[in-house]
Amino acid sequence: MIPVSSRASTIEYAIRDVVVPATKLESEGHKIIKLNIGDPIAYPGLPTPQHMVEAYREGLAEGNNGYSPSYGLAQLRAAISEDESNKGWNCAPSDVYVCHGVTEALQIIFAATLEEGNKVLAPGPHYPPYMAYPQMYGAQTIEYALKSNDGWSIDFDDIEAKMDDDVRLLVVINPNNPTGNVAGSDEIDRLLSIAKKWPNCMIVADEIYDGLDFSGKHASIASRSNDVPVFALNGVSKVYYAPGWRIGYLAIHDPTNVMVDVRDGIERLLRSRLCASTPAQLGYLAGLEQDRSWMDEYSSRVQKRRQLCLDRIANIEGLEVEAPGGAFYMFVRLDDDYWSNNDKEFVLKLLHEEHVLVVHGSGFSPEKGRGHIRIVYLADEETLNLAFDKIEKFLARHRSAKR
């Protein structure tokens, strides 16, 4: 047997790992209600806006099928810099680097900043790549706590206790996946005041859900920083409803000019992987440049589904949730003693018995996500109600079986 690298053999991505048994059930003819994947296109009523699709299509038809510049199309970098500047900081087109999604931006950032022995401080629970990728560069991800009984807000004491000279990157996902917590300006300022004490530390501001803030308190992290360096991350996947296009960006906010070498490393890495998809960049450009009033309608659709889930969960014995302020996830606590220690078994049993697919919380952090499930609340109302009917039935059946 030819050996696999140890790097690859330990990678896990819980959100898609649970799809394997679901696909098997589907192949046997079962219909699965999927509330597992954060892809708005997988749910009805949230298509990619038509003017963006048209711009992508026109890009193809007009022959824009060649490589584009490594840092992104000039018009797109300009439009992104304007959009970021409107969030309250001075972002130049040259600060913007277009990538194949935030996912590629993360790989580039990790490759450009991490050495053996370095640490990434990331929220627990968190979106899985923040744990998986830093290891590839010899670094380690350490989780800081989110307060599970206080809306999953950031535990600053825990961050303070875990900061040291080896922490290169302090990650904030705002709004958060999987909890939906939104950090406001006061919290961001507090975080920046901690980071400021550590001159080698940069902030990774994953703001891919920033247009899905229902709390009204979201603030861009770069806009609050006068000294701490920030990577602002965003893209087309969530707020513009086109995750399959694989377009995102990193924007560098370096108020005290300490990132000159890191920036050079990032540019070298970007040139070595050629460029992001050219026609997809044109689609995103249309989204940024044209009217955005469609977003209100989409937002209200998402909020209706959010409310339905909150109402249903409030009336189901065995489930509890901290109401999310943004994104489209709920991180639901399993109250029953047994399930609170066996969330993956809950997910697999629910899938096999009721054909509803959610993700186990321990997939977002073995320690801090345990005893939870993540639900994507984007399905239509009828489907959500059906899913909750099934979850309720499942919980009751297993509760009575144990009594």
Ligand SMILES: Cc1ncc(COP(=O)(O)O)c(C=O)c1O
């Ligand atoms: C917090 C977070 N960051 C990044 C991504 C992926 O972004 P992209 O599609 O731009 O790679 C996701 C997708 O679910 C996410 O939840």
